[in-house]
Amino acid sequence: MKSWSIRSRLTLWYTIVLSLGLVLLSCTVWTALHQILYNELSQTLTNQTQGLEEYIRIEDEENPSTLAHEIDEFARSLPARHVLVVAKNNGAVIYQSGERTGD
CATH class of the missing domain: 1.20.5 (Single alpha-helices involved in coiled-coils or other helix-helix interfaces)
Incomplete structure (x- = not known):
């Protein structure tokens, strides 16, 4: 070898x-x-x-009556495909955004 x-x-x-x-x-x-x-x-x-x-x-x-609207405005400023859920301390959902597919 x-x-x-x-x-x-x-x-x-x-x-x-x-x-x-x-x-x-x-x-x-x-x-x-x-x-x-x-x-x-x-x-x-x-x-x-x-x-x-x-x-x-x-x-x-x-102004608690417009809270959901204000949170919706904030959620719309997030980049696409971000989902935002806001809940109280007891777990009750105040706001839930839908999934967006694009800006």
Whole structure:
């Protein structure tokens, strides 16, 4: 049986090491980006929810009869395919938007 030349063995070894390095780097970058984007999305949703909660609190005190209309206006300002459900502490739904298909 003929043994491989040093050139072939080094080429194979470098190919394996480079491939493993690229896979490791790719996994690290993917994990980091996933974590960063998830945290950013979570923070954005939290901020929007707090803003809407404050807005509802103010509108509810001023004129509770137009609250559903005001929430509908807010829901229409959201990007397409966002669904908004607003409920009281007891779970009673105050407002529920329908799913929109485009702006």
